[in-house]
Amino acid sequence: MCIPGCREAVGRALSRRGFFGGVTAIAFTATPASAQRSFTRVIDLTHTLSPAFPTFFGVPGIEIERRYTLKKDGANVNWWYVLEHAGTHIDAPVHYADNGAAIDAIAADQLVVPLAVVDISAKAVRNADYALSRADLTDWEARHGRLPDGCCVAMHSGWARHASHTAKYTGKDAAGVFHFPGIHPEAAEWLAKERRVVGLAVDTLSLDPGSSKEFTTHTIWLPSGRWGLENLANLEQVPRTGATLVAGVPKVKGATGAPTRVLALV
Ligand SMILES: [Zn+2]
Numbered sequence: 005m006c007i008p009g010c011r012e013a014v015g016r017a018l019s020r021r022g023f024f025g026g027v028t029a030i031a032f033t034a035t036p037a038s039a040q041r042s043f044t045r046v047i048d049l050t051h052t053l054s055p056a057f058p059t060f061f062g063v064p065g066i067e068i069e070r071r072y073t074l075k076k077d078g079a080n081v082n083w084w085y086v087l088e089h090a091g092t093h094i095d096a097p098v099h100y101a102d103n104g105a106a107i108d109a110i111a112a113d114q115l116v117v118p119l120a121v122v123d124i125s126a127k128a129v130r131n132a133d134y135a136l137s138r139a140d141l142t143d144w145e146a147r148h149g150r151l152p153d154g155c156c157v158a159m160h161s162g163w164a165r166h167a168s169h170t171a172k173y174t175g176k177d178a179a180g181v182f183h184f185p186g187i188h189p190e191a192a193e194w195l196a197k198e199r200r201v202v203g204l205a206v207d208t209l210s211l212d213p214g215s216s217k218e219f220t221t222h223t224i225w226l227p228s229g230r231w232g233l234e235n236l237a238n239l240e241q242v243p244r245t246g247a248t249l250v251a252g253v254p255k256v257k258g259a260t261g262a263p264t265r266v267l268a269l270v
Contacts, residue, residue: 043248043269049236050265051167053091057235058170060209065090066263088261092235094253095211099260100219101227107259110231114202118155119249119268120144121242125162128185132175134161135188135213141195148245156203156249157195160239161185164207167237175214182214189220196228205233205249205266233266242268 051057055064065087072081089095097104122144127134136159145151163184166172175183185208192211195201204211204225211232212221225232233251252265 045270047238047241047247047268047270048266049238049242049249049268050092051164051235051237053263057091058167058173058209059087059090061087061089063087086263088259088263089234091263092233092237092266093261094251094264095222095226095232095234095261096259097226097229097231098258099226099232100222104227105229106257107253107262108255108257110253114154114231115251115253117202117249118152119158119242119247120148120151120155121158121160121239121244121247123160123244124185125160125240128161128163132183132185133213133215134185136161136185136191137188138191138194141191144244151195151199151201152245153200154202155200156205156233157201158205158233158236158239158242158249159185159187159207160242161207162240164235164237164239167235174209182209184208184210184214186213186216187211187221188213189224192221192224196224196230201230203231203233203249203251205236207236207239208234210234233264236266238268243270246270 053066055066055068057065059065067085069083070080071083072079074080094107096107096110098106122136122140124134124136124140141151151157163173173184177183186206187204192204195204208214210216211225211234212219222232248269250267250269252267254262254264256262
């Protein structure tokens with residue numbers, strides 16, 4: 005925060021930047037970023053969060069109030085009123101277990117992990133209620149080898165393309181039941197017991213299929229100390245295996261979830 009004297013400080017910083025700008029530009033040209041890192045592409049798996057983004061609860065996931073302005077107060081500053089489970093976001097174990105870890109207690113090394121993408125998009129086109137099955141995981145392993153230890157398994161259903169169309173994205177019917185793909189509880193249980201997977205991710209509103217009443221996948225997965233990511237974008241751009249997922253989770257004390265910037269390094 006810098007309200008008093010802010011304009012003067014910004015002015016000083018800008019004039020310094022002008023002075024050093026030429027030098028910085030030459031340094032970047034001489035050393036391309038790709039020469040310094042072990043990946044060649046960064047894919048953004050994050051939807052832009054706005055009040056219009058569909059939420060499970062049917063209310064805006066964020067309200068944004070411009071309280072300070074550059075003109076009047078010396079800086080532009082917004083206040084947010086935000087639902088923890090809005091937009092592309094993480095579910096912490098405490099979301100489904102009172103004694104589970106909140107987002108601030110998730111270790112950093114659990115948030116940068118190998119990413120395995122399971123593509124069920126062709127099945128989801130035919131059946132909006134499709135649940136990623138154990139057979140889908142077996143098929144993935146037959147093609148790509150055993151799921152890597154410490155990975156995140158992501159369901160690619162193709163649903164991200166419907167995100168700007170709330171009725172299609174939620175699939176809400178006349179009885180108020182949602183219809184979108186999710187992960188079958190048997191698949192979640194197998195991953196929890198038979199493989200060393202730290203996170204589940206989906207490109208829909210919930211780890212469970214929309215028509216679920218019991219949220220069994222949530223109740224198996226989160227209390228086991230693992231995390232979930234919901235509403236991912238752009239999974240069609242990510243190779244099925246070999247990418248690294250980076251989840252930029254805000255470190256908010258006691259939070260059950262939070263809008264999260266999720267990236268895939270390829
Ligand atoms: Zn959630």
